Amino acid sequence: MRYILRRFGFYVLAAWVALTMNFFLPRLMPGDPATALFARFKGRLSPEAMQGLREAFGFTHEPLLKQYITYLGHVLKGDLGISVAYFPSPVMKVIGTGFVWTLFLAGSAVVLSFAIGTLLGVAAAWWRRGWVDTWLPSALVFVGAFPYFWLAMVALYVFGFTLGWFPLGHAYSDDITPSWSFGFAIDVLRHAVLPVGTVILVTLGGWLLSMRNSMIAVLGSDYVNLARAKGLPPARVALRYAARNALLPSVTGFGMALGFVLGGSLLTEIVFSYPGQGYLLVQAVRNQDYALMQGIFLVITLAVLGANLCVDIFYLWLDPRTRESRS
């Protein structure tokens, strides 16, 4: 329990550091969003409006410390400012929908890839030199070596455009209204197959190999040998004794991958015009929408921290040795 509290404290600290950097970085850059926005309107705004914009963005002439405190207060209240690209929606609202789609897309891709890859790794190590072990790792590493966007576009062209099995883009069909219905769920799943599938395809090999290698090491250990000698059923030896222990290094990797994918689903979302965070980020950059960018960075950072906290707690449950030795 103390361990969890300490980890939690660490993540709160990390979140604060992220917030602070998020505040100072734009202020260290030359120019400011208000000037940028002012320029975008090509002289159609009055100088008074410029002053108003500055205030709206928090770039006032107050001392930096006071600005910083105001900023922290706003963030805690969930107020991240007004989006320029989606004017006049508040950033929080714009990010909200995008975040949900990204969480769904990236989350299911990572979890599925991890689960399938790990199971295949268990199979490859258990039936060493069997067909899974012989063909799959090299095939998947080969596929994983392609640039992702290229693979995604080929998949989109073949399965979406030529064969027409799956829709070409977006999270759901335009002629359907979002609701908690079976039809809508099916529609969303059909739209998710290609983006999720391609991400799984390129990341599967890594999970397979890391699980396979750590499983092979564990299979040679005395306690697995003892489990065999005890006459336990093979399935129990493979899963409860070997895979359970071999999983530990992979779980650490899983925590890191979660964060990476939340930030890195950008390419997927662009190729498949998926309305997630990556797509929003591109819109924000194109429109020099500083508030939106800042908001997205912040949400990604917090999501990564949150995901890692979850993995930490999961690890605690998985490995009893961590329960005492660190507290």
Added chain:
Amino acid sequence: MCIDYITDRGPVRAIDHVSLDLERGEFLGVAGESGSGKSTLAQGIMRILPPPAVITGGEAIFEGRDILTLDEEELRKLRWSRMSMVFQSAMDALNPVITIGEQITDTMHAHGDMSARAARDRAAELLEMVGIPGDRLDAYAHQLSGGMRQRVGIAIALALEPTLLILDEPTTALDVIVEREILEEIRGLQRKLGFAVIFITHDLARMLQFSDRVAVFYAGRMAEIGPAEELRTSPRHPYTQGLLRAFPSVHGSTVEMFSIPGTPPSLRNPPAGCRFHPRCPVAVELCSKVSPELKQIGPGHSAACHLAK
């Protein structure tokens, strides 16, 4: 029995035509230097040899059945219910993320129907029997000391009351006092429960103290086998004699330490004739040419030496 390790440069014979027999309830010691094939033999009997080791010939008759011809499922049933084993390293033989209680009870569940409740009670009983409080069932291996872990290993081994218990250097990782305690514990349990023991160690002095009979291995072959008392007082093979002098007496009298010159031969190309002859202080010309057969030199006492009478 013959066991080969298949390597890139051809097979290496780790166990070379070794024949052993064991009575019900007997305590047999197997001694030898590192690499003499003691552990390979033990794993061969359990048929848990890791690749690249392969049993290339012979038979292992256990209660009238040849273990080497059993299929996986028959073997699985036989293992642990009839014969079990305590591993060399107590540190590594327990799964670090499963409670010791589960590691005892899953053995019982794998070999017969037993309610979770009954299995737990029995596991606690087993722990008490090896000197660990029964309420430590939910402990993990890292919460126990080395000696306690090895005791858990023994509790696991005795869970199904086997007729044969193989101890593969069970006390090498422990200090002398704990080692003695554990061996005495096993000896006591053996008298009470009546199982046979194959006790493997490189510590000949310790072994002579605890065993009924002792077999001495050298480079994958048996050098000498006989009643413990006889081996202690009148060893016939020069290697056994050397080994005995290499260990200080347990009774504390200071004797000059002696070590056998040279190192054990490579099993890849063992010396011709008697494998011990390059290191043997009394070797004659015959020893480098003809490999000595194991011959009887007394009741239940045999040695593989041309000079032994």
